[in-house]
Amino acid sequence: MRRVYNFSAGPSMLPLSVLERAAAEMTDYQGSGMSVMEMSHRSPVYEKIIGETEQLMRSVLNIPDSYKVLFLQGGATTQFSAVPMNLLTGSGKAEYVISGQFSQKAYEEARRYGDVRVLASGADNQFRRIPVFSAREVRQDADYVHICYNNTIFGTRFPEIPDTGKVPLVADLSSCIMSEPLDLSRFALVYAGAQKNMAPAGLTVVFVREDFLGKAMAITPLMLNYQVAAEHSSMYNTPPCYAIYIAKLVLEWVRDDIGGLAGMAERNRRKARRLYEYLDASRLFSNLVETSSRSIMNVTFTTGDRSLDERFCLAADQAGFVNLKGHRSAGGMRASIYNAMPEEGVNDLVAFMEAFEKQD
Numbered sequence: 001m002r003r004v005y006n007f008s009a010g011p012s013m014l015p016l017s018v019l020e021r022a023a024a025e026m027t028d029y030q031g032s033g034m035s036v037m038e039m040s041h042r043s044p045v046y047e048k049i050i051g052e053t054e055q056l057m058r059s060v061l062n063i064p065d066s067y068k069v070l071f072l073q074g075g076a077t078t079q080f081s082a083v084p085m086n087l088l089t090g091s092g093k094a095e096y097v098i099s100g101q102f103s104q105k106a107y108e109e110a111r112r113y114g115d116v117r118v119l120a121s122g123a124d125n126q127f128r129r130i131p132v133f134s135a136r137e138v139r140q141d142a143d144y145v146h147i148c149y150n151n152t153i154f155g156t157r158f159p160e161i162p163d164t165g166k167v168p169l170v171a172d173l174s175s176c177i178m179s180e181p182l183d184l185s186r187f188a189l190v191y192a193g194a195q196k197n198m199a200p201a202g203l204t205v206v207f208v209r210e211d212f213l214g215k216a217m218a219i220t221p222l223m224l225n226y227q228v229a230a231e232h233s234s235m236y237n238t239p240p241c242y243a244i245y246i247a248k249l250v251l252e253w254v255r256d257d258i259g260g261l262a263g264m265a266e267r268n269r270r271k272a273r274r275l276y277e278y279l280d281a282s283r284l285f286s287n288l289v290e291t292s293s294r295s296i297m298n299v300t301f302t303t304g305d306r307s308l309d310e311r312f313c314l315a316a317d318q319a320g321f322v323n324l325k326g327h328r329s330a331g332g333m334r335a336s337i338y339n340a341m342p343e344e345g346v347n348d349l350v351a352f353m354e355a356f357e358k359q360d
């Protein structure tokens with residue numbers, strides 16, 4: 001078996017032990033005589049899987065009891081529409097912080113539904129810094145403020161949860177969910193596509209405070225209505241059964257092998273520190289993100305020379321460090337070092353970069 005170090009921005013690596021367990025249970029899940037892929041989602045054996053997944057998620061991520069956990073589909077992108085359709089129904093005003101391409105997309109979608117304004121934007125500095133704002137600048141009658149907590153493409157993240165006064169906060173956590181402890185009680189709603197830190201593609205999770213349910217616009221499709229999903233325990237229709245089962249295995253891995261989110265955070269911070277320290281000392285590569293805005297999940301870097309960047313990606317790929325090419329809108333390189341990337345993967349990558357730098 002040959003496994004590469006996969007630095008893909010998503011879908012991305014899953015823990016090897018999870019893949020092996022899934023393989024062992026592939027054709028006969030715990031004596032059921034069938035694969036989880038083949039099960040009715042209404043069968044007792046599957047109901048146990050989804051129930052345990054929710055309980056594990058609640059305990060590992062410390063989700064307050066007053067929040068509903070929803071297992072949905074359609075990716076984080078569908079939430080760009082679902083969030084305004086469900087929440088933009090009080091004053092009809094919302095504030096969006098533009099910290100990268102995904103928050104821009106979320107903003108553009110939300111504008112179709114109400115009086116939606118850009119509260120702050122990092123476009124002027126090529127998204128190398130998280131835009132700052134104070135609660136005083138937030139329209140205090142707005143229905144919510146939307147942020148993207150970690151910006152997958154530009155490699156930035158909010159250094160802390162911003163203060164929005166009394167206006168509810170909504171966050172896209174797609175590329176940082178479960179990477180470190182986060183006080184979820186500070187948010188009215190968070191959402192994430194699961195394909196980076198949690199599961200394969202196909203599952204989207206939403207944690208929403210119960211008092212934000214039941215406010216959706218009348219035109220909201222049933223499948224985008226949080227109240228409908230909550231009332232049917234995420235089973236209004238067939239849920240992404242297999243992705244939910246893998247999420248359960250990943251949660252067990254975080255709890256049992258990593259030491260929960262505290263252990264996960266330590267490991268992730270060590271990995272990021274190793275890369276940033278090397279990049280800051282390197283004479284060939286550099287990271288252009290302002291220090292306080294640096295992501296611990298997506299580390300961007302460049303030589304400043306496009307053809308040299310390409311040469312590096314090719315050499316890295318041949319050496320087993322794959323998917324290091326940066327996003328087409330940002331250029332350069334990006335190492336996505338999500339939860340499942342082992343520390344050796346980062347240490348070996350740094351050693352490879354040092355060797356590349358020496359021979360250049």
Ligand SMILES: Cc1ncc(COP(=O)(O)O)c(C=O)c1O
Pocket residue numbers: 009010074075076077078102148150151152153172173174175193194
């Ligand atoms: C922060 C963030 N938001 C949204 C998305 C879009 O997610 P999806 O492809 O699940 O719709 C991504 C995907 O990479 C992302 O990184």
